[in-house]
Amino acid sequence: MRTLSIALLALAITGCETTSGTGQKSAAERAAEIQRYREQKAAEEEARQKAIAEGRDPDEAAKESTATTPTTPTTPETPATPATAETPATPAVAPVAPAAPALPVGPRMGLLGLRASLFGSTLATGDSVGTSSTVGVRYFFTETVGVDLDAGFAYASVGETSVTGLSLGVGLNAYGGAPGKALRPFFSLAGSLSQVGAANMSTSVLTLAAGGGLEYWIAPQLSVSTSLMVGLATVPNADTLAIGTFRPGLGVTLYTE
Structure with missing residues (x-):
């Protein structure tokens, strides 16, 4: 348990830095790594207690537990919402001049x-x-x-x-x-x-x-x-x-x- 506490403290202080060349991890990734580490140590401790009760070697049981414990997948980051393209402005339509009314035939005032x-x-x-x-x-x-x-x-x-x-x-x-x-x-x-x-x-x-x-x-x-x-x-x-x-x-x- 002492080893588990020290590891958790180290992860919290260092922020789970990596040396893979990708730089500082996000808070979500660090929280996921801490959760995986806790689950792994809990599984090891449970395997040790079970091995002691059965009369087996607790260290071997802890190693076997580490090998069989599934890794919690990292939650992928939510992709950024793409920017909505601006709606192109409707081109101005030149007003159509009304057609001149046809002149009537026959006599009319002022003719x-x-x-x-x-x-x-x-x-x-x-x-x-x-x-x-x-x-x-x-x-x-x-x-x-x-x-x-x-x-x-x-x-x-x-x-x-x-x-x-x-x-x-x-x-x-x-x-x-x-x-x-x-x-x-x-x-x-x-x-x-x-x-x-x-x-x-x-x-x-x-x-x-x-x-x-x-x-x-x-x-x-x-x-x-x-x-x-x-x-x-x-x-x-x-x-x-x-x-x-x-x-x-x-x-x-x-x-x-």
């Missing part, structure tokens, strides 16, 4: 257009035949009502006499049909003042007309139209009055916002 009409027929009776062309602007001040301002040129012949004229006109168009439809009917009221002349003579002509037609939007900013009007033309300085139908011509309008 402004540059227009022209060709191959129109003039208001005439009897043997007179004439053609007219105009250029101007159109503006919608509501969803269905637009106003026209036009300047035109007219040519007519009466028998062997040729008549030419310049005119300024204003018109009001009211559109029907379902909103958003490409083909829209319209009703029109118009008035114009013309200066016409033949050779060295010229006169003013006032015309009032009403009628209707169709306008088709090929694209939100482009349309074609045609109409038929019934007009009343008068010469203020003479007793001349003409009533008849005429076609303002095939109109093309380019709209801008």
Whole structure:
């Protein structure tokens, strides 16, 4: 027992140093070695007492006990928890610009257009035949009502006499049909003042007309139209009055916002 006490004291003081080249052992390893040493000495002492009782050599029994006592395995150190990899930052996604809404077809408030009409027929009776062309602007001040301002040129012949004229006109168009439809009917009221002349003579002509037609939007900013009007033309300085139908011509309008 004295030997056991001295060994335990030596282990406690030295901390169970080893010379295997691995350096100072951990506290867990030292505690395990002390436990194994205690178990070995207890087994030896028990073998000695048993051998004395049986009449055998106690030293031989102690050696046999040392050879057969299993070694308590060293408790392995708990491995360090590996560092958790940082979650990569989510790359910033550039905001997607919203798509521009498609422009509707047909008349709409605030729509402004540059227009022209060709191959129109003039208001005439009897043997007179004439053609007219105009250029101007159109503006919608509501969803269905637009106003026209036009300047035109007219040519007519009466028998062997040729008549030419310049005119300024204003018109009001009211559109029907379902909103958003490409083909829209319209009703029109118009008035114009013309200066016409033949050779060295010229006169003013006032015309009032009403009628209707169709306008088709090929694209939100482009349309074609045609109409038929019934007009009343008068010469203020003479007793001349003409009533008849005429076609303002095939109109093309380019709209801008």
